Amino acid sequence: MQLLQLQHLGQTLRLEASPAGWQQLYWGDQIVSQVTANANHKGLLCHHFQLQQTVQDSDASTEVINYRLDIDLSWQPFSLKYQLVVNDEVVLSGQRDSKDIEQQPPVSVDDTSKKISVVGMVSLALKLFKSAKMIKVILAGASLAAYSWFFSFQFALALLACLVFHEYGHIRAMKYFSMPTKGIYLIPFVGGLAVSDSKINTRWQDVVISIMGPTFGLILSCVCVVVYWLTDSPFFAGLAVFNALLNLFNLLPILPLDGGHILKSISFSMHSKVGVFACAVGAGLGIYISYSLGLTLLGFLLAIGCLEIVFEWRSRWQTNLLPLDNYGQVVSTLWYLLTVGGLIAIIFYFANDNDPILSLPLQILGS
Structure with missing residues (x-):
């Protein structure tokens, strides 16, 4: 991932690094220095390189310029201090934190080796139609017709x-990180998709953008519960419980669902075996609780999602995203668990009304 970009003598000096420990320094598009360290290295790392510069005098001679870039880097929590020394004279210095990484333009990555997914294909198709705003209206109309066929027009x-x-929750999170957005697309039998023109730089951005959708969904279900208490209308009861089910499925740890992005960001930010073991224990506890409560389907999908994350854990060093620090891991985990717990509580609350419609989401989870 790109950690630093400096301008000097009309050229770009760019530092790329990985949590695995290696650092590469580019002068323009050319690698001029590479330093390798282990993932737990702390302290100063120095990049040395030389450049030849033509001196405009009568002899048109060349002189050698000695460069040194001193880097003091900490990943947990992220902190970068740098100093550029030219011929033993400090010309640039400063420091960066995770907020600076969030605000920098994302580095373009070659996607040719990535797996093709259904959501990826849909996103590509939407980009092809991005100049035609009418596509949003067409998709919304198709979604309304599809859901009206299964439910009533009003419930659709x-x-x-x-x-x-x-999806507006995702959009609000994107705007919080100053990311340009393309709006919301409703896709029949798939749900919705919040589209952005920009890419993320940090795991924290991935967590916040992913979890804000279900968080907004939980807030809406809570509002519907309050309206149900005030009006005793079964319509708002049904809306609260089915909306809770929809957002709960989005939090399953299966990519490309929101929960898959959240748990992947948390687990991939844990660089030690102890962290991965703790994540595995927590996942196992979630599966046990799901089966204990009779939520067979939820437990089964949790198991699949955890296996998927374990399979991809070995590639955690090859990421272009800044990992979560320890505080971010704790906050992300608690936020995720509280959101899941709130949605399940709403489903259980209405299942006790002995209404066959309101108990349907619990029957789905227990199937």
């Missing part, structure tokens, strides 16, 4: 409102 409208509110 309410369900679309839930989907839009969920």
Whole structure:
């Protein structure tokens, strides 16, 4: 990932690094220095390189310029201090933190080796139509027709409102990180998709953007519960419980769902075997609780999601995203668990009403 970019003598001096420990220094597009260290290295690392510069005098001679870039880097929590020395004279110095990494333009990555996913294909198709705003209206109309065929027209409208509110949570998070957005697309039988023109730089951005959709969904379900208490209308009860089910499925740890992005960011930020073991224990506890409560389907999908994350854990060093620090890992985990717990609580609350419709989400989770 790109950690530093400096301008000197009309050229760009760029530092690329990985949590695995290696650092590469580029002068323009050419690698001029490479330093390798282990993942737990702390302290100063120095990049040395030389450049030849033509001196404009009568002899048109060349002189050798000695460069040294001193880097004091800490990943947990992230902190970078740098000093550029030219011929034993300090010309540039400063420091960066995770906020600076979040705000920098993302580095373009070659996607040719990435797996093709359904959501990726849908996203590509949407980009092809990005100049035609009418596509949003067409997709929204198709979604309304599809859900009206299964439910009533009124409930289909309410369900679309839930989907839009969920995706609006993603949009708000993107705007918080100053990322340009393309808006919300409703896709029949798939749900919604919040599209952005920009890419993320940190795991924290991935967590916040991913979890804000279900968080907004939980808030909406809570509002529907309050309205149900005030009006005793079964419509708002049904809306609250089905919206909770929709957002709960989005939090399953399966990519490309929101939960898959959240747990992948947490687990990939744990560089020690102790952290991975703790993540595995927590996942196992979640599966046990799911089966104990009779949520067979939820436990089964949790197991699949955990296996997927374990399979990809070995590639955690090859990321272009700044990992979460220890504080970020704790906050992300608690935020995720509280959101999941709140959604399950709403589903259980209405299942006790002995209404066959309101108990349907719990029956789905227990199937």
